[in-house]
Amino acid sequence: MSGAQAAQVIKRGSQSAAHKRLEVPQGLVSIEEDTVNHQVMMSADHPSIRPTLAADGARPAHERRVRRGAVRDDQRVYALLDLDETLVDKSQAFAQWAAHLVDAQALDAQALSWLIDTDKAIKPRGPFFAEVTRRWPGLGNAQDLWDDYAQTMPRLVAVFPGVVGVLGELRDVGYRLVVVTNGRRDNQEAKLRATGLAELVDDWIISEVVGHRKPGAEIYAAALGAVGCADPRACWMVGDDPDLDVIPAAMLGLRTVWVSHGRSWSQTGTRPDVTADDPAQALAALL
Numbered sequence: 001m002s003g004a005q006a007a008q009v010i011k012r013g014s015q016s017a018a019h020k021r022l023e024v025p026q027g028l029v030s031i032e033e034d035t036v037n038h039q040v041m042m043s044a045d046h047p048s049i050r051p052t053l054a055a056d057g058a059r060p061a062h063e064r065r066v067r068r069g070a071v072r073d074d075q076r077v078y079a080l081l082d083l084d085e086t087l088v089d090k091s092q093a094f095a096q097w098a099a100h101l102v103d104a105q106a107l108d109a110q111a112l113s114w115l116i117d118t119d120k121a122i123k124p125r126g127p128f129f130a131e132v133t134r135r136w137p138g139l140g141n142a143q144d145l146w147d148d149y150a151q152t153m154p155r156l157v158a159v160f161p162g163v164v165g166v167l168g169e170l171r172d173v174g175y176r177l178v179v180v181t182n183g184r185r186d187n188q189e190a191k192l193r194a195t196g197l198a199e200l201v202d203d204w205i206i207s208e209v210v211g212h213r214k215p216g217a218e219i220y221a222a223a224l225g226a227v228g229c230a231d232p233r234a235c236w237m238v239g240d241d242p243d244l245d246v247i248p249a250a251m252l253g254l255r256t257v258w259v260s261h262g263r264s265w266s267q268t269g270t271r272p273d274v275t276a277d278d279p280a281q282a283l284a285a286l287l
């Protein structure tokens, strides 16, 4: 997808005169912040950011052809990336896992829709599997079922279309990319390796490893440390969950891209800087 195409599908609010100018240390980027429409219109000196933030979204093709390894450290830019529903289609994988469970255990007719709804309602897996085994005691121990899930899901998840290509482009122009995700280490790391994403990002921070879950500030601090970013304002957060990804990151000063999957933003107060329906479009907003 070209930058111009991406710009067409990314929703941005109308410009306003109420701009606040921010200066990021080290002279990497200066930011025009529209405090009314909650969007950023950066006029950055940074070569990797400037084309992205041009008003028309256009970027000369030759400027995008930066060979990997040719980026100096002082040209680096930073992004934290959520994993489930941002880089990989976890919902589709979950539906497959749940359908197999329903079939193998001969569960009732409402079981599949109940599992899918409950998966969305209860994000932490411990309480989720406790609820599943409370409904169907015959499934046995919740921990055993969770273990099966953690071993199976990495084989079922797929990267959203277009994401691999855009991640490569981001690294080519100097981004350091760190995945920040809630979950078990075995499950999340296996997803990263099975999909090839492990080769496309610089590092990953998993809640079980650091002992803190999103939306906690601690896991974001760990991720900023892993990405090597001293100033949160020079770092983007890309994620699908308003409450786990966008709002906490924005409150810490990061710029945010919300992968909406067609939803409308319903939270009051904090808003994402950029909204895109599709994961690849969301990532392309950083180019």
Ligand SMILES: [Mg+2]
Pocket (backbone or CB within 6 Å): 082, 083, 084, 085, 086, 239, 240, 241
């Ligand atoms: Mg997510």
